[in-house]
Amino acid sequence: MTILLSSYYFGPVQAYSHIAGADKVLIEQHDHYSRRTYRNRTAILVANGVMNLTVPVIKPKGKTAVKDVRISYDTNWQKNHWKSIESAYNNSPFFEYYSDDIRHIFEKKWDFLIDLNHETLMAACDILETEASIELTEEYMSGTEGVEDLREIIHPKKDPGIFDPAFRPVIYRQVFSETLDFVPNLSILDLIFNKGPETVSVLEESLKTV
Numbered sequence: 001m002t003i004l005l006s007s008y009y010f011g012p013v014q015a016y017s018h019i020a021g022a023d024k025v026l027i028e029q030h031d032h033y034s035r036r037t038y039r040n041r042t043a044i045l046v047a048n049g050v051m052n053l054t055v056p057v058i059k060p061k062g063k064t065a066v067k068d069v070r071i072s073y074d075t076n077w078q079k080n081h082w083k084s085i086e087s088a089y090n091n092s093p094f095f096e097y098y099s100d101d102i103r104h105i106f107e108k109k110w111d112f113l114i115d116l117n118h119e120t121l122m123a124a125c126d127i128l129e130t131e132a133s134i135e136l137t138e139e140y141m142s143g144t145e146g147v148e149d150l151r152e153i154i155h156p157k158k159d160p161g162i163f164d165p166a167f168r169p170v171i172y173r174q175v176f177s178e179t180l181d182f183v184p185n186l187s188i189l190d191l192i193f194n195k196g197p198e199t200v201s202v203l204e205e206s207l208k209t210v
Contacts, residue, residue, distance in 0.1 A: 010042040029067040030140035094196035
């Protein structure tokens with residue numbers, strides 16, 4: 001199966017559930033950039049609830065392809081993101097084991113958002129030992145025959161239960177389970193740091209045939 005996804009910054013569990021079941025993954029880089037998507041933000045769980053980590057970008061002029069969106073460094077967002085991740089997951093079962101596989105991403109300055117996002121994707125796929133081949137699109141894909149197009153389906157404002165009936169999030173123990181109810185479809189980081197080697201099993205169980 002070939003799936004078509006948008007570019008994500010540490011994408012949600014929903015996206016990686018589809019990746020886990022795919023033979024080939026195409027990442028769209030020629031679509032128009034839009035705000036308030038997973039392209040430049042990810043959601044983690046902290047003591048007070050969900051926290052969105054947003055990568056600041058240089059405001060595009062007019063319609064700009066995702067591949068051309070540049071990252072802003074007016075603030076030290078990398079340091080802030082890593083401190084937030086570390087604070088949230090330092091006590092999780094597998095943070096110490098996987099943290100070095102993630103930390104390096106915040107120690108390099110990335111010019112383009114697409115490059116940063118691709119690195120987060122490859123880092124997560126390496127941890128998950130994903131067998132699917134991963135490619136960036138060479139042009140905007142308007143025809144998707146034979147490809148499962150998930151670009152408009154995986155979105156922070158779209159309920160997966162309505163727009164993606166194949167995805168049924170599996171409940172797993174999160175860091176703050178004793179004080180907070182389970183929060184589904186967070187960043188893949190939440191699942192990796194909490195479940196470690198069992199992450200793939202959770203992803204596979206979360207994607208059901210409809």
